[in-house]
Amino acid sequence: MVGRLYRLPETASYGEPEVLMGSFAVKGDLIWTPEPGRFESLADGYITVEDGRIAAVSPRRPDLPVDDYSGRLIIPGLSDLHLHAPQYVFMGLYMDEELLQWLERHTFPIEAAFRDEGFAREAYQVFSDDLLRTPTTRISAFGTIFADTTLLLMDILDKAGFSGYVGKVNMDRNSPDILREATEESVSETLRFIEEGSRFASVRPIITPRFIPSCSDRLLSELGRIAADYGLPIQSHLDENLSEIEWVASLCPDSASYADAYDSFSLLTERTIMAHCVWLGDDEVRLMKERGAFVAHSPSSNINIASGIAPVRRYLDEGLKVGLATDVAGGSSLSLLRMVSDAVQSSKVHWRIADGSLEPLSLSEAFYLASKGGGSFFGKVGSFEAGYDADIAVIARDADRASRLLQPGIEERLESVIYRSAEMPVEAKYIRGRKVRGSGS
Amino acid sequence: MVGRLYRLPETASYGEPEVLMGSFAVKGDLIWTPEPGRFESLADGYITVEDGRIAAVSPRRPDLPVDDYSGRLIIPGLSDLHLHAPQYVFMGLYMDEELLQWLERHTFPIEAAFRDEGFAREAYQVFSDDLLRTPTTRISAFGTIFADTTLLLMDILDKAGFSGYVGKVNMDRNSPDILREATEESVSETLRFIEEGSRFASVRPIITPRFIPSCSDRLLSELGRIAADYGLPIQSHLDENLSEIEWVASLCPDSASYADAYDSFSLLTERTIMAHCVWLGDDEVRLMKERGAFVAHSPSSNINIASGIAPVRRYLDEGLKVGLATDVAGGSSLSLLRMVSDAVQSSKVHWRIADGSLEPLSLSEAFYLASKGGGSFFGKVGSFEAGYDADIAVIARDADRASRLLQPGIEERLESVIYRSAEMPVEAKYIRGRKVRGSGS
Numbered sequence: 001m002v003g004r005l006y007r008l009p010e011t012a013s014y015g016e017p018e019v020l021m022g023s024f025a026v027k028g029d030l031i032w033t034p035e036p037g038r039f040e041s042l043a044d045g046y047i048t049v050e051d052g053r054i055a056a057v058s059p060r061r062p063d064l065p066v067d068d069y070s071g072r073l074i075i076p077g078l079s080d081l082h083l084h085a086p087q088y089v090f091m092g093l094y095m096d097e098e099l100l101q102w103l104e105r106h107t108f109p110i111e112a113a114f115r116d117e118g119f120a121r122e123a124y125q126v127f128s129d130d131l132l133r134t135p136t137t138r139i140s141a142f143g144t145i146f147a148d149t150t151l152l153l154m155d156i157l158d159k160a161g162f163s164g165y166v167g168k169v170n171m172d173r174n175s176p177d178i179l180r181e182a183t184e185e186s187v188s189e190t191l192r193f194i195e196e197g198s199r200f201a202s203v204r205p206i207i208t209p210r211f212i213p214s215c216s217d218r219l220l221s222e223l224g225r226i227a228a229d230y231g232l233p234i235q236s237h238l239d240e241n242l243s244e245i246e247w248v249a250s251l252c253p254d255s256a257s258y259a260d261a262y263d264s265f266s267l268l269t270e271r272t273i274m275a276h277c278v279w280l281g282d283d284e285v286r287l288m289k290e291r292g293a294f295v296a297h298s299p300s301s302n303i304n305i306a307s308g309i310a311p312v313r314r315y316l317d318e319g320l321k322v323g324l325a326t327d328v329a330g331g332s333s334l335s336l337l338r339m340v341s342d343a344v345q346s347s348k349v350h351w352r353i354a355d356g357s358l359e360p361l362s363l364s365e366a367f368y369l370a371s372k373g374g375g376s377f378f379g380k381v382g383s384f385e386a387g388y389d390a391d392i393a394v395i396a397r398d399a400d401r402a403s404r405l406l407q408p409g410i411e412e413r414l415e416s417v418i419y420r421s422a423e424m425p426v427e428a429k430y431i432r433g434r435k436v437r438g439s440g441s
Numbered sequence: 442m443v444g445r446l447y448r449l450p451e452t453a454s455y456g457e458p459e460v461l462m463g464s465f466a467v468k469g470d471l472i473w474t475p476e477p478g479r480f481e482s483l484a485d486g487y488i489t490v491e492d493g494r495i496a497a498v499s500p501r502r503p504d505l506p507v508d509d510y511s512g513r514l515i516i517p518g519l520s521d522l523h524l525h526a527p528q529y530v531f532m533g534l535y536m537d538e539e540l541l542q543w544l545e546r547h548t549f550p551i552e553a554a555f556r557d558e559g560f561a562r563e564a565y566q567v568f569s570d571d572l573l574r575t576p577t578t579r580i581s582a583f584g585t586i587f588a589d590t591t592l593l594l595m596d597i598l599d600k601a602g603f604s605g606y607v608g609k610v611n612m613d614r615n616s617p618d619i620l621r622e623a624t625e626e627s628v629s630e631t632l633r634f635i636e637e638g639s640r641f642a643s644v645r646p647i648i649t650p651r652f653i654p655s656c657s658d659r660l661l662s663e664l665g666r667i668a669a670d671y672g673l674p675i676q677s678h679l680d681e682n683l684s685e686i687e688w689v690a691s692l693c694p695d696s697a698s699y700a701d702a703y704d705s706f707s708l709l710t711e712r713t714i715m716a717h718c719v720w721l722g723d724d725e726v727r728l729m730k731e732r733g734a735f736v737a738h739s740p741s742s743n744i745n746i747a748s749g750i751a752p753v754r755r756y757l758d759e760g761l762k763v764g765l766a767t768d769v770a771g772g773s774s775l776s777l778l779r780m781v782s783d784a785v786q787s788s789k790v791h792w793r794i795a796d797g798s799l800e801p802l803s804l805s806e807a808f809y810l811a812s813k814g815g816g817s818f819f820g821k822v823g824s825f826e827a828g829y830d831a832d833i834a835v836i837a838r839d840a841d842r843a844s845r846l847l848q849p850g851i852e853e854r855l856e857s858v859i860y861r862s863a864e865m866p867v868e869a870k871y872i873r874g875r876k877v878r879g880s881g882s
Contacts, residue, residue: 095785096803306789306801332782341773344536348747349787354794360747362537 323374608649764815
C-alpha cells in the first residue's frame with residue numbers, strides 16, 4: 001500500500017442545499033412514472049409544494065398561491081448522470097471517429113483551453129444557460145483537470161439553481177502534456193477543489209478519475225481513499241469501447257476485469273456512477289450489482305462514437321441501478337428527452353440484430369430511467385410522489401438557442417446543424433421547489 | 442394475362458413545371474456534395490440562378506439582384522424519397538409496435554379519416570406548412586386510397602411551390618373494409634386521379650400500390666400496365682419487416698422473391714422507388730440494380746418500427762441508387778437533416794454489431810444521399826453545380842411549430858414531445874429558382 005499523500009482535515013464542512021420554505025402549487029397536465037412499467041397522469045392537476053418537497057398531487061385546487069400552466073405538459077425534473085461540461089462547445093462535431101482517436105484529436109486539445117478563465121467562463125455560462133432550457137434539474141458533470149475553472153463551473157451552475165455534482169478531472173498518465181498532472185499535484189489539487197467546492201449550496205464535489213488509462217495505480221488508490229475519508233461520490237468511465245477495454249487489460253494485468261480494477265481501489269461504491277457500460281462481462285455485472293454502483297446509459301454517445309449498444313434490458317433484469325445520460329459531447333444532444341427516444345431506439349436495434357432475447361425498452365421504462373431511475377442517485381428525485389423533491393419541468397414548444405464558441409468552419413457548422421436536433425425547451429423549471437426559470441401566470 | 446380494365450386515352454396531357462424566368466443571385470455560406478466522398482463549400486459565395494437553374498457559383502458578386510443571406514448556411518434543397526402525408530398527424534406516436542400491428546391498430550383507422558375533405562384539407566395544409574419550414578424541396582409522397590383528397594394534397598403542395606410526386610394509394614385485399622377497394626374501382630379511380638392530377642404545375646401523379654399484401658395480382662398487373670402506358674413513375678414498399686416478408690412469400694408462391702413479385706408485374710423500373718429494402722436478398726439486390734430502381738433508405742422508421750437496419754454501404758458498393766426518406770410517420774421526424782444523422786448512426790451500429798465488413802457512412806456520404814443521391818430521381822437536383830435546378834435552402838436556427846390535430850391524450854402528447862425533435866427550419870427556400878419561403882434582404 002502506498003503512503004498517503006495528504007492529511008485528513010479536522011472537519012470536512014459542507015453547505016446544506018438551499019430549500020425554498022413555504023407552500024405553493026403548480027397547475028397543469030401532469031405525467032410521471034411511479035414505476036418503470038407505466039405512466040401516471042393527471043390533466044389540470046395541482047402539485048402542492050411544501051418546503052421544497054412535493055406534498056400532494058390533486059385534481060382539486062389547494063388554498064395556496066398557484067403557478068398556472070394550464071394546457072402545458074408538466075414532467076418531473078430529469079437527471080443527467082454523465083456529461084462533460086467543457087465539451088458542450090463542440091457538441092455535434094467530430095462525429096466520424098472512435099473514442100481514443102476522438103479524445104486525442106479533438107477532446108483533449110479543447111479541454112486544455114479551459115485552463116483559461118475567460119474562455120471557461122463564457123463556455124460554461126452558455127452551457128448553463130442552455131441546460132436551463134431543458135427539463136434537466138440534476139447532473140453529474142465532468143469539468144477538466146483545472147481546479148479553478150471547474151470551481152467556476154460549480155459557481156455558475158449553483159447560481160443558476162442546479163443541483164448535483166461536478167468533478168475536477170484527474171489525469172496523470174497517457175495524456176498530452178497540457179492535460180497531464182503529476183500524481184502529487186493531482187491529489188493536492190483535488191483536495192483544494194474539495195475544500196473550495198464545499199462552499200456551494202446545491203452543487204457538490206465528486207471524485208472524478210477520467211478513466212483507468214489516464215490514472216496511475218497510485219493516483220487511483222489515493223482517490224479511493226479521499227472518497228472514503230470525505231464521504232464523496234465517484235464518477236468515471238467503464239467498458240465503453242473495445243479498444244479501450246483491451247488497453248485497460250494490458251494496463252491492469254492483475255485485475256480480473258475493468259470493473260475489478262476500479263474496485264481494487266475502492267472506487268466502486270453505491271455512490272459511484274460508471275458511464276456507458278456497453279460491454280460489461282458477467283463478472284462485472286455481478287460486481288456492479290454487489291457494490292450498488294449506477295450505470296449511466298448514454299445511447300447517443302455510444303452510437304456516435306460507434307462504441308456499441310449497452311444491453312440495458314439485461315442490466316435491469318439483473319437488478320442494476322440504471323439512469324440516462326447525454327454524455328455531451330460524445331452524445332450530440334443536451335436533451336434527456338432525446339435520450340429517452342434514443343434509449344428506446346437503441347434497445348429496438350439491439351433486440352432486432354444483436355440479441356432477440358432482450359425485449360426493447362418501452363417508452364415508460366426509458367422515461368423512468370431519465371426521471372426516477374437516475375434521480376435516485378440524488379435522493380428522492382424524479383417523481384411526483386409525496387415526499388419527493390419538487391423538481392418540476394413545464395414543457396414549452398418554442399425555440400432552442402444555438403451557441404457557437406469555436407468559430408467553426410462551414411463543414412463543422414453543417415455537421416452541427418445536422419447533429420444538434422433542438423433541445424426541448426422548458427417554459428418554467430423548479431428545482432427543490434425553487435423556480436429557476438419562467439414566470440408562471 | 443387478365444383483360445385490360447381501361448382504355449388508353451387519346452392524349453395523356455401534362456402541365457409543364459413552372460420555371461422562374463430571369464436571373465438573380467443568392468449570397469451566403471454555401472456547402473454541397475458534388476460526390477459522396479467530400480463536401481464542397483464557399484464562404485460568402487454567390488449562386489447565380491438563370492431561368493430556374495444554377496448558372497454558376499462564384500466568390501464574386503454578379504451584376505444581378507442579390508438575395509443576401511450573409512452569415513447563413515445555404516445547402517441544396519433535399520429530396521424525401523418516401524413519406525405518407527396523411528400520417529403526419531400522428532408522427533411521433535404509437536412507436537411501441539411493429540409494422541403489421543402498427544398498420545392495423547393506428548395507421549389504417551387514421552388514413553380512413555381522409556375520406557373527409559374537411560379533415561384532409563386541414564391535415565394536409567399543416568403538413569405542407571411544416572414541410573415548407575424544412576430544407577426539403579422534392580418529395581415522393583403517399584396519399585390515401587381516396588382520389589379526391591389525394592388530389593387536394595397535390596393542390597396544396599403545388600400551391601406551396603413543392604415539386605415531386607403524389608400517389609393515390611391502391612389497396613384491394615387484406616385491408617379493413619373502409620380502406621379496401623374493389624379491383625375495378627381501384628383502377629378506375631387511379632385513372633381519374635391521373636387525369637385530374639395532370640393539371641398541376643410541379644406535383645405529378647405516381648403509381649402507388651401500397652405493398653404486395655394489400656394488392657391482388659390483377660390490380661398489380663393493371664397498375665404496371667398503366668404506369669407503362671402513361672409513362673408514370675412508381676412507388677411502393679419492399680422488404681421492410683421480416684413478418685411482412687414471410688407473408689409476401691406465402692401470397693406469391695410463384696415468385697422467387699418479394700422484389701421478383703413486383704418485377705413480374707412490370708413495377709420495377711428505373712423510375713421506381715422502393716421504400717426500406719432492409720432485408721434485400723442477393724438476387725433482389727441484383728434485380729434492383731438491373732432495373733435501376735431506387736432504394737428509399739428510412740433509418741428512423743426502420744428503427745422505430747424495429748424493422749432492422751438496411752445495409753446501405755453494401756447497396757452503394759453494389760451500385761444501387763439510394764436516397765434518404767423520412768417515411769413519416771414510421772419515421773418520427775419531418776427533417777431530412779435528422780435523417781442524415783440517423784443514417785450515419787444506423788450505419789455505425791450495423792458496422793459495430795451486425796457486419797464489421799461494411800464501413801459506416803461518412804457525414805458527406807449521408808448528406809449526398811439526402812441531396813444529390815435522392816435528387817437524381819427528380820432530375821438534376823440536389824447540387825450547386827451548373828445546370829442543376831435551383832433548389833436552395835437557407836438554414837436558420839429558430840423555432841419549429843408543433844401541430845396537433847388528434848387532440849391526443851397526455852401520454853400521447855408526452856410521446857410526441859419525446860419523439861418530435863424539432864425539424865431544422867429554413868429561413869428561405871427556393872424551388873426551381875422560385876422563392877417559396879422567406880424574404881431575403
